[in-house]
Every structure is written in structure tokens, then in C-alpha cells.
Amino acid sequence: MNLPRGMKDFESNEQAKIEFVRQKFLETCKSFGFSFMSPSPIELVSVIEAKSGPAIRDEIYFFKDKGDREVALRFDFTVGLTRYVVSQKSLKLPAKIASFGGVWRYDEPQKGRYRYFHQWDIEVYGKPSLESDAEIIEFTSKFFSKLNLKNIVINISHRKLVEAVVKKIFESDEARVVGDIFRAIDKTQKKRKDEILTEYDQKGYPKEKLERILEFSKIKGSPEEVEKEFDISGLDAWKELKDLFASLKNRQVNNVIVNFGIVRGLDYYSGVVFEAFDSASDVGALVGGGRYDNLPKAFGRDDLGATGVAGGAERIVLSLESQGLQMPDAAPTVSVLFVNDEMLAPAVGITSKLRQMGIATEMDIVGRPFKKQIEAASNSRFAVIVAPKEYSSNNVIIKNMGDGSETIVSVDSLLSQAESLFIR
Template sequence: MNLPRGMKDFDSAEQSKIEFVRQKFLETSKSFGFNFMAPSPLELVSVIEAKSGPAIRDEIYFFKDKGDREIALRFDFTVGLTRYVVEQKSLKMPAKISAFGGVWRYDEPQKGRYRYFHQWDLEVYGKPSLESDAEIIEFTSKFFSKLNLKNITIDISHRKLVESVVSRIFGSADSQTIGDIFRAIDKIQKKKKDEIISEYTQRGYSKEKLEQVLEFSKIKGQPDEVESVFDVSGIQAWAELKELFSSLKNRGVANIRINFGIVRGLDYYSGMVFEAFDSSTSFGALVGGGRYDSLPKAFGREDIGATGVAGGVERIILSLEAQGLQTIESAIPITVLFVNEEMARPAMNIASRLREKGLAIEIDLLGRPFKKQMENASNSKFAVIIAPKEYSQNQVIIKNMSDGKEAITQVDSLFSNVDSLFTL
């Protein structure tokens, strides 16, 4: 029996890693005042098309339900959260919402991403504001710090700025031309320059102009460094981008730079855009986001804008592992052992009572010999041994499995002094 292509099972170890990232995400989003929610895993296809157009059908899982409605599995969280906010007419603005969970995409499976994967997401809705943009980027930086990830660079740009340069180079503000060249720029991180030029010259674009715009897309650095190599005078949105950069510096975000090669592929972005990379790996962008005021408008709300960010959890886990960082946080298990069959019942009782104290407890369920139980407890920090002689005196043995030291304690003390008895 096989799974559908692009799907996988997540075993206990993988699920623990996902939960590790989830907990760090929840801690960070709480510290920024975001409200956590879970949007529906099913959407109407028409709702998803409002964000990405009819072509999105090639990238999603969709079907007709028993009411003959076209339904899609959740492609991301932005659509569902925006739909929700638009529906809540009385929602106080700005609305800061976070989400975490699984999404489905009919993409070609790749390292770090199957067709079902996990994603975290933040959105700020309300009156468009530079500080809302800065908040989203600051969160991203602080979240990676909380994960202890190193070598993270956050590249920021502005769609209107890049659009004005593209329009100047190609002598056209035509939306089709702008869209095509944006996609060419977006591909520069994934494909060779010659391949991109070959693809777009075949579509009728000037090789010389393509060369010029791709050279522009390589510009990156601090604002003064950018100004030293490129004439930004009269360039739309440069002042706004510099102000955003200044706000982030004021917030203590140091791992940022301007990168004109960041445009984000989706057409609905309308302002600031950014991506974050682990410079010590070649996994590509760990997160991406930006301002997308057009989406709430597509859903019928002309009075609010939005800015957000989303990241793939599995790809973040790959970076954590590549940097040799801990990806599992769990209680160190304690194993309750019984010396003979007669001691099995009281051992079960003691195991259950220790679990009520919030401890992670293992106990043999098959009645195996004591020697075998000891072998299986080798990964535990402590063992609680229930033996006939000691138990007849209402006592148990606590064994430190690291150094082999043993101590005898009263059963009542076992439950009243768990913190002192089971210490590292």
C-alpha cells in the first residue's frame, strides 16, 4: 500500500521537531501580542482564486463536494485569515493574527517540502502603516533568535520601487510586462542568468534590457551602499524603504539588508516585500512576506490593508539540524520497573500516580523479565524499581541510570518530593 505522491507520514521524532518549532512560534507571537487562531482547512475555490487568479488551480488540491460546490484544501493561511477578518465587521483594528498548521500544495516535491507540509503565519490588518511592516519583520528576526538559528539574513525590498525601475528600463508600465519581468527577477535565485535571458528573449523581450534589469536585481547592502552604486534619485518608494530600514534598526533588528532581487512571485504584493535566508545552507528562503493591501479589497474591504509573513516549518527544521541545534524539547522519561509479576500491579499504580504529577513515565506493558525491562530503560534518566522486600516496607528504589547510584525512599515521599528526587 502506497501513499499518494508527495505525501508522507510524520513519525514521532518528526512530530516532536514540528512541535518544538510550534512552541517557539507561539511564545514569540504571544510576546508580540498576536492572537492565535486556526482558519478552516477547506475553502471555496472562488475564494482562493480571489488571491491568486484561476491559474492557482494548477497548484492546489480541489474537488466538488456533495453539494456540487468547488472546494479546495487550504493552500496557505493568508487567504483564510483575510476572509475571516473581512467577515468580522466589528473586529478592532489593527488586528494581529497568527496561525500554525498543515497546508496542501500540488507542487513538485522537493527537499524540505512535500505536497502536505507545515507552515506558520502572521498577519496584521488595518490602516496601512510602515510600523506594521516593521513589526512583521522584527517578529521574523526575533523568532529565528528564539530558535537559536545563526547566519540569518533578512532581505527587504519594495515592489513599487522595482516596478518603477523596470518601467524605466523597458519604457512601459504595462501590467503584463511588469509581471513577466518580476517573475524573471524572482527566478534569479533559482536559475542561471543565461537560462532566464534565453527564456524571456524567446518571449520577445530585449536581451540588453533583460541584462540591465537582472544586473539591477543583484544590488544589495545597507542604504548608503546601495546609494553609492545606484542612482536612486526620483525612484518611487526609495524614501519609504529607507524609513522602514531605519525603523528596524531602531527596533534592534541588525540582520537586515536591502536586496532589489527580492520581489516575491505572487502578483498581489503591493509594497514592502522580504525574505529570510540561512546563509550557511542552500535551502532557499526560509520565510517570505510583505504588504498586500489588494487582497482585503478583493474580498470587499476597501478600508483596510494587510501585511504578513509565512514560513515553512520543515525547511526551518532542516536549517536547525544543519546547524547542529536541538530540535526536540521533551521531558526526560522516568521508567517504572517491577522485579517480578507480583510487583506489576503496584508498579502500574505508582506509574499512574507519577503521571498525575506531570512526569513522563514509561512502564513495561508485556510483563517482560526485569532484566529486559532494565535494558529498555537504558535511555531513561531515572528508574523507579518496585521490589518485594522494599515494597513490603512501603519503599521503592530510585536508580540514576547515568551513574548507577541508587537511593531508597518511602512511597509517600516519591509523590510529595518529585522535584528533589528526580533532578539532573
Template sequence: MELPRGMKDFEQKENADIEHVRYHFKQLSNLYGFSFMDPSPIEMLSVLETKSGPAIKDEIYYFKDKGDREVALRFDFTVGLTRYAASQKSMRLPLKLSSFGGVFRYDEPQKGRYRYFHQWDVEVYGKPNLESEADIIELTSRLFDSLLLKDITIDINHRSLVESFIKKTFDSKDPKLVSDILRAVDKIQKKTKQEIIDEFKDRYSIETLEKILNFSQIKGTISQVEETFDVSQLDSWDHLKQLFDSLGNRGVSNVRINFGIVRGLDYYSGMVFEVFDKNSSLGSLAGGGRYDSLTKAFGREDIGATGVAGGVERIILTMQEQKIIPESKQNRVAVLYINEAMQKVAMSITSLLRLNNIPTDIDLAGRNLKKQMDIATNAQFSIIVGPQELEEGNVILHDMINGTEGTISLEKLTEDPNSVLNLEKP
């Protein structure tokens, strides 16, 4: 019995890690005033094509249901949330929505993403304004802070700025040319400059392509970019400067300009951004921007939209690379016993800790100590009940992360069960 290629079962540890990210995301989305909802996992195929065109069929799961309707599994939350927002004729603006859950894509499986994976998502619908964009970026930055991730950079750009440079460089306003070159720029995060030139040189001159690609590799602060390149003639540069000013006012400092960020999807219409771990090769951890054209495609000319989505599995891999211990493990205890005679005391300690809301594990099968330790990997602390220590009224307390070890009296453990979580280094 095999699963379809690209699918997998999510075991206990993976689910615990996903729930860890979900908890922090829901805490923050509530803090920032977002209403949490779960859009339908199945959409009409025509609705999904509204966002990405008929070519989206190659990248998603779609089929005919028993009513002979063409339907598809959601490939993100943006479409469902925007469809919902567009249908709310009397909604109060801005409407702030958030979601967390599984999505399906018929992409080639890769590290950090199977064909079924998890995303978090926040969207703001209302009159287009810079502060809603700053709000989305601020929340994104705070989420990575709350997960204790380090060296996180948020790269920001504006589609109009890149489009204006393309039109100026090619001396053309042809929409097909602009779209084609945007795809070339979008590849700069994944391919070398020479690989992109080789791919596009049959359609455009190498000299012009090099000029575009050199432009797309410009990164830095506002002042660094202005010292590097004359941006005065480019559309939307002032918008980016005002956005950075707003983010600075909010205390968000891990942002920079990156002219290579354009977000490949054609529906983006303004500011765009992506999130990276500077020391990882996993690629983008989250991405978003303004997409007013999508709300218009759903028949709402009166509202704009800006949002962001993040890949949960990639974030978890990044946490593992940075050796970050999820809170679910930080607060977990395993009670171990040397022999069968110690099992009764160990069970009593386990019940005591659980009564005080401390997640606690114990082996029920009477395995030897080595096997108990082998299966206690989900806990940070272990309590070892041994005959010699028990005779003195103590048990061993061991930090399974840093190796610190000491003893704690049963009297203290009974009076203050939370003391098991505060083992001090000698």
C-alpha cells in the same frame, strides 16, 4: 494499501516536533496581541482564484461537491483570513489574526514539504502603516529566536523599488513586461544567473537581463547598499530605510536588504521579505509582506494588509540540522530496569515522576535492557534501576544526549523528583 502521492502519515515524533513549533508560535502570537483562529479548510474555488487567478487550479486540490459547487482545499491561511476580515464590517482596526495548521498544494513533493504540510501565519488588517510591517517582522524574528535557531537572516525588499528599476532599465511601463521580469528576478534564489538568461533571452536582450540580475544580487545593510548602488532614484528606498530604523529601535538586528526578494505572487504590493538559515540549502523558511491589493479584491478599499507565513516542516528540518533538542525531549525521562526483579521499583519511580508532571516512559512488556534503551530515544534522561545500585539506595541517572552519567539516591528522588532533570557534568 497506499496513500496518494505526496501524502504521508505523521507519526508520534513528527507530531511532537510540530506541537513544539505550535506551542512557541501560539505563545508569541498571544504575546503580540494576535487573535488565534482556524479558517475553513474548504473555500469556494472562486475565492481562491481572487488571490491568484484561474491558473491556481494547476497548484491546488479542487473538485465539485454534492451540490455541484466548485470548491477547493485551502493552500494557505492568507485567503481565508482575508475573506474573514473583509466580511467584518464593524471590526476594530487594526485586526490582528493568527493561524496554525495543515494546508494542501498540488506541487511536486520536495524535501521539507509534501502535498499536505503545516504552516503558521499572522496577518494585520487596517490602515497601511510602516509599524505594522515592523511588528510582523519583529514577531517573525522572535519566533526563530524562541526556537533557538541560529544564523537566521531576514531578507527585506520593496516591490515598488524593483518595479521602478525594471521600468527605468527597459524604458517601459508595460505591466506585462514588469510582471515577466519580476518572475525572472524571483528565480534568482533558486537558479543560476545563466539559467535565467537562457530562459528569457528569446524575449529580452542579454545585456538588459544581466543588468537586472546583477541588480537583484545586491544585498547588505542600508549603508552597504548605498555605497554599492545609487538608490536615490528608486521608489520606496526611504520606506525601507524607515523600516530598518524601526526594526533597529525594536532590537531586531538579523535583517538585511536583498534586491532579489520579490515574492512571486502578483498580489504583493509593497514591502516583502523572506527568512533563511544562512548555512542551509532548504530555501525560505518563512515569507511575507504587504498585500493591500488582496483586501481590495475582496471588496475592502478601506483596509490594507500585511502578513507572514512559515513552513513548519522546513523549520523542523532546520532544527534537526542545527541539532536543536525540542523541549518535549529535554524534559522527558525514560525509566529502565536491569531485570524483572527491578521492574516493580521502576514502575514506582515512573508513577512518582508522572505525579510531579515530569513526562516519563517505561517499557510495559518486560523487554531486556538493550531493547528498552533502543525504544527510549524520545527522552533526554534515563533512570536505570539495577540490583547493585538499589542495594545502596541509589539508581543510575544518565543524560542520553551528552552521555553524562551519575547516581542519585532514592531518598533525594522522592524528596525532589525534579532533580532528575539537573544532572551536572562531572
């Protein structure tokens, strides 16, 4: 029997790696003072459309429930968290909220992104401030550091700055023109320049102006380098970007660059936007985020600013694996083996006591011969062998499954020193 297209089963080792990312995320949340919650996995379609418009129906799983209401599976966490915060009139601000869990998207499956995947998310709600934007970017940088990921570069831009340049080059304030050109900029990460020029020439946009904006979108570097390459005089948002970089420097966040090719959600973000990449990988953006003050307004709160960031856990796992970083798998730390049936009862007792001490312990429960038990224990770090001769003296054998070395210890020592014996 087959699964629907874009869906998959997460096997134990995959789930263990996702849980590793989740634990590091929770540790980072704690150090930054983010509270953790899980918004509803089902939303009204009308609520999701408030963020992304009616076109979002092409990208979500939606259906009518038994009450004939149009509902949808959770597309991301931002919608649910913003809906929740907007409804809590007495919530103390600024509110710093984090979530981790599964989301569903009806888009084309790709590397590291199925139609169901695991996402982490943090949001800051309250009076709009540059330091709130700096906080989520610092969180992103420190989270990747906690994962020991290298080669992470955070690319930062500003929607208002890019919009001002588009309006100047195309000599138009028309929303349709700005939206079209933003889409052209967004395509530069996926399509060749000549393909974009051909597509937009057919839409009636002058080639010379398109080339100018595409060249602008390639500008990257430190604020100092950008100022040498492009005349940013008269662009108010540039000061905001420079102030943001100054705050990040003070926070010891150095893996950041300006990249005017980052625009993100075309009708959604309202200020600073950013994406983070593993520069040694082709897996795509690991995270994306920015300021989105428009969404609380769409939900009826004009007094509430919002900024946040989210990323897929599976893509992070791909980067961890590509860099050869060790993550825990589902294999137990210890396997308890019994040589014959008489040793079954003491083996069960030892197994239970080790588990009570918090040590991941496995043992045979179907009566396999000792040789088969050893084969099954090959993925464990250690084996505790309960054998008649040794156990008659209240001893057991500890076998290191990595190098094959064996040590005889007393059962009392095993249980009193288990952490030092196995967790190292």
C-alpha cells in the same frame, strides 16, 4: 500499501520537533499580542482564486463536494484569515492574528516541503503603516531568536521600487512586461544567468536591458551600501525602505539587509516584501512575507490594509538539526520498571502519580521480563526501578540512563521531589 506522491506520515519524533516549533511560535505570539485562531481547512475555490487567479488550480487540491460546489483544501492561512477579517465588520482594528497548522499544495515535493506540511502564519489588518510592516519583520527575527537559530538573515525589498526600475529600464508601463521581468528576477535564485538570458531572448526582450535588470537584482546590503552602488534618486519607495530600516534598528533588529532580488508573489504583494534564510544552509527560504493590500480589496474591503508573514515548520526543523540544536523528542522522561509480578501494582501506582504531576512517564503494559523492560527504557532519561528488597523498606532505585548511576530514595521523597529529581 503506498501513500499518494508527496505525502508522508509524521512519526513521533518528527511530530515532537514540529510541536517544539509550535510552542516557540505561540510564546512569540503571546509576547507580541497576536490572537490565535484556526481558519477553515476547506475553502471555496473561488475564494482562493481571488488571491492567486485561476492558475492556482494547478497548485491546489480541489474537488466538488456533495452539493456540487467546487472546494479546495487549505493552501495557506492568509486567504482564510483575510476572508474572516473582511467579513467581521465590527472587528476592532488593527487586528493581529496568528495561525499554525497543516496546509496542502499540489506542487513538486522538495527538501523540507512535502505536499502536506505545517505552516505558521501571522497577519496584521488595519490602516496601512510602516510600523505594521516593521512589526511582522521584528516578530520573524525574535521568533528565530527564541528558537536559538543562528545565521538568519532577513532579505527585504519593495515591490513598487523594483517595478519602477523595471519600467524605467524597459521603457514600458505594460503589465505583461513588468510581470515577465519580475518572473526573470524571481528565477535568479534557481537558474543561471545565461539560462535566463536565453529564455527571455526567445521572448523578444533585449539582452542588454535584461542584463541591466539582472545586475540590479543582485544588489544587496545595508541602505547605506545600496545608495553607494545604485542611483535610487527619484524612487519614492526608497524612502519607505529607509524608514523601515530605521524602525527595525530602533527595535534592535539587526539581521536585515536590502535585497532587490526578492519580489515574491507576482500579482499579489503591493509593497514591502521579504524572505528569511539560514545563510549556512541550502534549504531555501524559511519564511516569506510582506504587504498585500490588494487581497482585502479583492474581497470587497477598500478600507483595509494587510501585511503578514508565513513559514514552514519542517524547514525550520531542518535548520535546527543542521545547527545541532537540541529539540525534545517523543521519548518519556521516566520509565518505571518492576522486577517481578509482585511489584507490578506498586509500579502502576507510582507511574500514575508521576503522570498526575505532569512528568512524562512510561511503563511496560504487556508483562515483559525485567531485562526487556530495561532495554525498552534506554531512550528515557531516568528509570525508577521497583524491586522487592528496596520496596519492602518503602524505597525505589532511580537509575540515570545516561551515565548509569543509581540512587536509592524513598517513595515519599520520589513523589514529593519528582520535579527536582527529573526535570533538570
